[in-house]
Amino acid sequence: xxxxxxxxxxxxxxxxxxxxxxxxxxxxxxxxxxxxxxxxxxxxxxxxxxxxxxxxxxxxxxxxxxxxxxxxxxxxxxxxxxxxxxxxxxxxxxxxxxxxxxxxxxxxxxxxxxxxxxxxxxxxxxxxxxxxxxxxxxxxxxxxxxxxxxxxxxxxxxxxxxxxxxxxxxxxxxxxxxxxxxxxxxxxxxxxxxxxxxxxxxxxxxxxxxxxxxxxxxxxxxxxxxxxxxxxxxxxxxxxxxxxxxxxxxxxxxxxxxxxxxxxxxxxxxxxxxxxxxxxxxxxxxxxxxxxxxxxxxxxxxxxxxxxxxxxxxxxxxxxxxxxxxxxxxxxxxxxxxxxxxxxxxxxxxxxxxxxxxxxxxxxxxxxxxxxxxxxxxxxxxxxxxxxxxxxxxxxxxxxxxxxxxxxxxxxxxxxxxxxxxxxxxxxxxxxxxxxxxxxxxxxxxxxxxxxxxxxxxxxxxxxxxxxxxxxxxxxxxxxxxxxxxxxxxx
Amino acid sequence: xxxxxxxxxxxxxxxxxxxxxxxxxxxxxxxxxxxxxxxxxxxxxxxxxxxxxxxxxxxxxxxxxxxxxxxxxxxxxxxxxxxxxxxxxxxxxxxxxxxxxxxxxxxxxxxxxxxxxxxxxxxxxxxxxxxxxxxxxxxxxxxxxxxxxxxxxxxxxxxxxxxxxxxxxxxxxxxxxxxxxxxxxxxxxxxxxxxxxxxxxxxxxxxxxxxxxxxxxxxxxxxxxxxxxxxxxxxxxxxxxxxxxxxxxxxxxxxxxxxxxxxxxxxxxxxxxxxxxxxxxxxxxxxxxxxxxxxxxxxxxxxxxxxxxxxxxxxxxxxxxxxxxxxxxxxxxxxxxxxxxxxxxxxxxxxxxxxxxxxxxxxxxxxxxxxxxxxxxxxxxxxxxxxxxxxxxxxxxxxxxxxxxxxxxxxxxxxxxxxxxxxxxxxxxxxxxxxxxxxxxxxxxxxxxxxxxxxxxxxxxxxxxxxxxxxxxxxxxxxxxxxxxxxxxxx
Numbered sequence: 006x007x008x009x010x011x012x013x014x015x016x017x018x019x020x021x022x023x024x025x026x027x028x029x030x031x032x033x034x035x036x037x038x039x040x041x042x043x044x045x046x047x048x049x050x051x052x053x054x055x056x057x058x059x060x061x062x063x064x065x066x067x068x069x070x071x072x073x074x075x076x077x078x079x080x081x082x083x084x085x086x087x088x089x090x091x092x093x094x095x096x097x098x099x100x101x102x103x104x105x106x107x108x109x110x111x112x113x114x115x116x117x118x119x120x121x122x123x124x125x126x127x128x129x130x131x132x133x134x135x136x137x138x139x140x141x142x143x144x145x146x147x148x149x150x151x152x153x154x155x156x157x158x159x160x161x162x163x164x165x166x167x168x169x170x171x172x173x174x175x176x177x178x179x180x181x182x183x184x185x186x187x188x189x190x191x192x193x194x195x196x197x198x199x200x201x202x203x204x205x206x207x208x209x210x211x212x213x214x215x216x217x218x219x220x221x222x223x224x225x226x227x228x229x230x231x232x233x234x235x236x237x238x239x240x241x242x243x244x245x246x247x248x249x250x251x252x253x254x255x256x257x258x259x260x261x262x263x264x265x266x267x268x269x270x271x272x273x274x275x276x277x278x279x280x281x282x283x284x285x286x287x288x289x290x291x292x293x294x295x296x297x298x299x300x301x302x303x304x305x306x307x308x309x310x311x312x313x314x315x316x317x318x319x320x321x322x323x324x325x326x327x328x329x330x331x332x333x334x335x336x337x338x339x340x341x342x343x344x345x346x347x348x349x350x351x352x353x354x355x356x357x358x359x360x361x362x363x364x365x366x367x368x369x370x371x372x373x374x375x376x377x378x379x380x381x382x383x384x385x386x387x388x389x390x391x392x393x394x395x396x397x398x399x400x401x402x403x404x405x406x407x408x409x410x411x412x413x414x415x416x417x418x419x420x421x422x423x424x425x426x427x428x429x430x431x432x433x434x435x436x437x438x439x440x441x442x443x444x445x446x447x448x449x450x451x452x453x454x455x456x457x458x459x460x461x462x463x464x465x466x467x468x469x470x471x472x473x474x475x476x477x478x479x480x481x482x483x484x485x486x487x488x489x490x491x492x493x494x495x496x
Numbered sequence: 497x498x499x500x501x502x503x504x505x506x507x508x509x510x511x512x513x514x515x516x517x518x519x520x521x522x523x524x525x526x527x528x529x530x531x532x533x534x535x536x537x538x539x540x541x542x543x544x545x546x547x548x549x550x551x552x553x554x555x556x557x558x559x560x561x562x563x564x565x566x567x568x569x570x571x572x573x574x575x576x577x578x579x580x581x582x583x584x585x586x587x588x589x590x591x592x593x594x595x596x597x598x599x600x601x602x603x604x605x606x607x608x609x610x611x612x613x614x615x616x617x618x619x620x621x622x623x624x625x626x627x628x629x630x631x632x633x634x635x636x637x638x639x640x641x642x643x644x645x646x647x648x649x650x651x652x653x654x655x656x657x658x659x660x661x662x663x664x665x666x667x668x669x670x671x672x673x674x675x676x677x678x679x680x681x682x683x684x685x686x687x688x689x690x691x692x693x694x695x696x697x698x699x700x701x702x703x704x705x706x707x708x709x710x711x712x713x714x715x716x717x718x719x720x721x722x723x724x725x726x727x728x729x730x731x732x733x734x735x736x737x738x739x740x741x742x743x744x745x746x747x748x749x750x751x752x753x754x755x756x757x758x759x760x761x762x763x764x765x766x767x768x769x770x771x772x773x774x775x776x777x778x779x780x781x782x783x784x785x786x787x788x789x790x791x792x793x794x795x796x797x798x799x800x801x802x803x804x805x806x807x808x809x810x811x812x813x814x815x816x817x818x819x820x821x822x823x824x825x826x827x828x829x830x831x832x833x834x835x836x837x838x839x840x841x842x843x844x845x846x847x848x849x850x851x852x853x854x855x856x857x858x859x860x861x862x863x864x865x866x867x868x869x870x871x872x873x874x875x876x877x878x879x880x881x882x883x884x885x886x887x888x889x890x891x892x893x894x895x896x897x898x899x900x901x902x903x904x905x906x907x908x909x910x911x912x913x914x915x916x917x918x919x920x921x922x923x924x925x926x927x928x929x930x931x932x933x934x935x936x937x938x939x940x941x942x943x944x945x946x947x948x949x950x951x952x953x954x955x956x957x958x959x960x961x962x963x964x965x966x967x968x969x970x971x972x973x974x975x976x977x978x979x980x981x982x983x984x985x986x987x
Contacts (some may be wrong), residue, residue, distance in 0.1 A: 214705035265800035479970035
């Protein structure tokens with residue numbers, strides 16, 4: 006068994022040719038032939054952003070309502086076909102792959118059913134693109150506080166199914182904690198209606214938590230009730246240099262306490278990242294010359310008039326607060342240097358440096374990208390160990406990383422000197438060995454899908470795996486919901 | 497089937513006399529005879545705060561470690577005896593009752609294993625009393641933000657098993673969202689180690705969510721990793737009068753936006769509550785004369801120097817901020833009157849009015865107390881309907897309520913003129929009918945236990961109940977973990 010399992014098929018259930026025809030006819034009768042895509046018509050749905058995976062479904066179907074999703078799931082059950090939900094296809098772990106299964110796209114479930122501003126919530130369907138929800142909330146002076154690069158294509162269904170992370174988890178919590186209610190089509194085609202608007206509800210098990218982050222292996226999320234928060238009316242943004250990651254964490258705690266919890270983002274970019282950014286995008290101005298070892302993008306967000314009402318000289322009080330706190334920390338040596346954005350353009354530049362990480366990372370190949378999380382105070386150790394281990398495995402290899410530092414979420418990427426599956430496995434093993442030794446996780450925010458199934462088998466506590474298998478068997482006894490994903494086969 | 501099921505036995509498995517002796521001998525050999533309590537020695541463990549329930553366990557055992565809990569669970573399995581975990585016995589729904597089962601007290605698992613201030617977390621065992629954790633966190637300038645009246649006796653195990661609520665959920669989230677990691681002894685005696693310190697971890701299903709709020713029906717929580725937050729260094733507290741609940745909610749949203757989310761608590765006390773408070777505790781000074789219809793206890797908490805550093809005249813900037821916002825809202829008519837605490841003693845008085853709610857409520861009998869939640873904008877409708885419905889059912893009946901308004905969590909209590917089970921059921925049915933019609937929940941923060949099992953059967957979506965039963969059967973196939981609680985029997 007190798008760790009690079011890009012070619013592993015999802016163990017779907019391909020039907021015989023005549024059985025396939027019967028299935029397709031039934032589906033067409035249920036949702037209309039125009040929404041049952043086969044052959045070349047599927048091409049817009051079968052690839053993903055990584056380019057590593059290509060699905061080969063029996064069909065891609067586009068039901069137009071929860072009830073139609075339920076009918077299609079029942080049909081698939083009757084025909085014994087596996088079901089793979091797909092939404093914005095911005096996932097990075099092959100979670101929407103299939104060989105022979107039926108791909109259910111939620112793209113037509115695209116209504117924002119309601120934005121209830123007074124109650125600070127929205128009812129949205131699974132096919133709503135994240136940035137559309139951002140816009141709808143903003144129209145009411147509110148914000149759905151989940152923010153990451155792929156927001157222009159990721160859909161709510163996938164966002165919830167993968168418990169997607171991003172840059173604002175630090176302030177507003179995980180996707181899981183932003184979800185009040187959920188609507189799910191179960192493996193037998195029944196609709197589980199958990200569309201609660203309640204902030205407290207202890208009437209039995211919190212079932213929605215099972216489906217959030219389950220990557221479609223327990224059911225298909227068709228709609229959700231999500232929390233909204235007051236949209237920050239102003240931001241203060243800075244790029245800082247710190248002497249060490251330990252100092253950066255102390256700095257974060259100080260910033261949180263001294264601003265009263267206004268920190269929206271705290272993103273780490275080490276010198277190796279800034280070097281690569283300069284190579285790939287020399288047009289992007291660097292923050293510090295000479296370059297600094299530990300660069301932090303910090304952003305405060307505020308709604309209070311005392312923070313956001315411009316002073317007579319046109320200055321923003323929130324920026325003044327940030328300057329004041331940083332000045333004190335510079336005096337103490339916690340901050341070595343700082344660049345504070347004084348215009349929206351400067352703020353955008355700071356974010357661009359960070360959000361170019363995908364472009365910067367994927368510009369060099371071959372690469373081995375990871376998405377790990379660590380106890381906050383162990384990140385420095387992890388990076389130090391990898392700086393020693395990687396050259397042992399491949400003397401010419403280079404690496405870079407970026408991190409959502411406040412969440413302990415590190416995206417470490419190695420660039421080996423050759424495209425060698427054995428080397429790939431050795432590097433991933435070294436990363437995961439060290440993460441495990443430091444009580445971290447081999448999957449922080451991207452999920453498991455296909456690509457980390459073997460890591461699940463090797464790294465996850467066997468008792469936890471057993472409990473997951475028991476839950477999976479209880480909810481999907483025929484194993485037809487996104488089979489082969491998340492949970493590795495026994496033994 | 498009646499709704500008042502105080503007398504329903506938990507369907508445990510009483511053993512024959514000789515089998516019992518064998519079990520007790522095995523337990524004594526495992527954890528020491530001094531920790532296997534029977535007969536009169538159990539009396540300190542078999543009652544609860546409500547006085548409505550008395551457990552009749554085969555024994556109360558006090559294992560001293562997770563491993564001992566696991567061994568005892570294995571022994572119970574071998575002897576075919578049901579297991580009921582018990583911690584601080586401050587629950588209100590009979591969750592720790594049993595007839596013949598083995599009661600496992602976690603009181604000796606009482607170590608705070610570690611408080612890690614830099615990472616803002618604590619590792620605690622299930623028997624740690626909530627207020628002890630508060631003190632340990634405070635020693636580091638931190639706060640475990642779960643706060644309710646019974647904090648001096650409630651233990652972490654019970655707090656997590658019931659997903660307990662309280663007054664700070666509004667700012668810091670539910671118990672569920674404060675938990676990073678969990679250690680659980682499963683029905684077969686295996687230890688599920690989920691003691692993660694991670695803020696992001698998408699390596700498979702988030703299993704800890706299944707055990708939080710499951711009231712011991714899926715396993716026994718023995719330890720947890722919990723988040724800590726910076727301890728507010730100052731509070732600004734006020735009691736307000738608003739014209740209506742709708743105005744109170746607008747006021748809450750304004751306060752959140754204009755203080756930048758500093759609202760720690762937002763508690764509702766209507767005039768009927770203030771009247772009863774005056775009757776029961778005439779020594780407690782009332783905030784307004786004449787009394788007001790809608791009274792709100794609001795508290796801001798702050799850590800930032802600009803909020804907490806006393807001005808030259810000795811005034812607290814945070815109090816100034818609260819005064820300023822309230823003054824603007826008084827001018828607009830959103831606030832009718834306000835009393836702002838200027839000393840810690842005045843603050844304590846404001847909290848005392850609210851925290852006397854248990855004493856005030858239970859001073860009159862018979863009573864029918866409820867713990868429901870509603871969409872925020874529906875609370876007013878609910879109370880209006882009950883004001884009409886209650887006298888229809890019992891012309892002389894009175895009622896009162898208090899509410900964690902920001903969470904939509906209402907504690908409505910009716911005082912019927914007679915102690916009549918049929919009337920009890922009729923009132924509870926009326927409350928739950930109206931709650932259901934308004935898309936609320938019959939159990940907000942107290943849980944289900946025994947007392948709301950029939951409500952689960954009548955009110956919970958049948959598909960959701962089926963899924964819960966499937967999960968229960970998957971994790972506890974012999975039905976020995978706190979049997980008869982939470983999940984009603986089929987049919």
